[in-house]
Amino acid sequence: MKSLIVTGAGSGLGRELALLYAKQGFHIILTGRTLEKLKKVEREIQDAGGSAQSFSVDVTKLEEVRQFIEDAVRSYPLFGLINNAGVGHFGPFEEMAEKEISEMLDTNVLGTIYMSQAILPYLKERNEGLLMNIISTAGLKGKVNEAGYVASKFAVRGLTESLQKELEDTNIKVKAVYMGGMDTPFWDESDHIKDKSRLRSPKEVAELILDSIDEDTIVIESNRK
Ligand SMILES: NC(=O)c1ccc[n+]([C@@H]2O[C@H](COP(=O)([O-])OP(=O)(O)OC[C@H]3O[C@@H](n4cnc5c(N)ncnc54)[C@H](OP(=O)(O)O)[C@@H]3O)[C@@H](O)[C@H]2O)c1
Structure with missing residues (x-):
């Protein structure tokens, strides 16, 4: 059974992607802080007849990431990684706290870099696999009151496009996913989105991602009016 690591799998889009990939027969390695x-999602997957295992991993901590990947590869052959963990802070740029900016850069950018670097040698060894980066339409265009978040997502776009080129002669598929707003806990501590119930559900977005999985670049626009 091939295994797939999902970061930020305890809620929102990560949870939905984990549930869907489990149904496709992958062993899901659920990670988050x-x-x-994670245990709740693990039980849901197992109750539906799937296979999953939870690990507490903070993607901003390099040593923790490296140790986790070493442990994870022992259970099942590693097929891929979905870099989904992410945070957002919004508001006028000059009012952004240094802590908020560094949390976004550490989680969205460094977290994706640390996880990808740690897993790549194992994928290369098998010369197959999936590296999916959950970005956002904030990785495609600038937005008002989103400067720090957009900067972090542009960085992940640059990383992803570069890895697509660097790995194009291998059987490792690198996917960039750009989606608009989703109704998830991401917005719980923010008033940037007034009515999140008008956004797409993470389940719908996860299904749209899997429907387009043959594309290297997947764009799912917000259905917000
Ligand atoms: N919601 C939207 O409108 C939207 C739109 C476009 C793109 N996105 C992107 O979609 C991805 C998923 O977000 P979501 O909407 O599903 O939000 P979410 O429900 O808040 O999920 C994010 C997950 O990331 C985990 N996480 C945060 N910091 C972490 C860290 N340092 N290490 C490990 N895990 C960490 C969180 O769990 P713990 O706190 O337990 O670690 C959480 O489960 C993010 O990359 C986000 O930028 C979201």
């Missing part, structure tokens, strides 16, 4: 949330 909060073990209780």
Whole structure:
């Protein structure tokens, strides 16, 4: 059974992608900082007849990431990684706190870099696999009151496009996913989005991603009016 790591799998889009890929027969390695949330998703997958395992991993901590990948490869052959963990802080640029900016850069950019670098040698060894980066339409165009978040997502876009080129002669597929707003806990501590119930559900977005999985670049526009 091939295994797939999903970061930020305890809620929102990560949870939905984990549930869908489990149904496709992958062993899902659920990661995030909060073990209780991951264990809940793990039970859901197992109750539906799938296979999953939870690991508490903070993607901003390089040593923790490296140790986790070493442990994870022992259970099942590693097929891929979905870099989904991400955070956002919004508001006028000059009012952004240094802590908010560094949290976005550390999680969205460094977290994706650390995880990808740690897993790539194993994927290369098998010369197959999937590296999917969950970006955002914030990785495609600038937006008002989103400067720090957009900067972090443009960085992930640059990383992803470069890896697509660097790995084009291998059987490792690198996917860039750009989606508009989703109704997830991402917005719980923000008033940047007034009515998140008008956004797409993460389940719908996860299904659209899998429908387009043959594309290297997947764009899912927001259905917000
Ligand atoms: N919601 C939207 O409108 C939207 C739109 C476009 C793109 N996105 C992107 O979609 C991805 C998923 O977001 P979501 O909407 O599903 O939000 P979410 O429900 O808040 O999920 C994000 C997950 O990331 C985990 N996480 C945060 N910091 C982490 C860290 N340092 N290490 C490991 N895990 C960490 C969180 O779990 P813990 O706190 O337990 O670690 C959480 O489960 C993000 O990359 C986001 O930027 C979201």
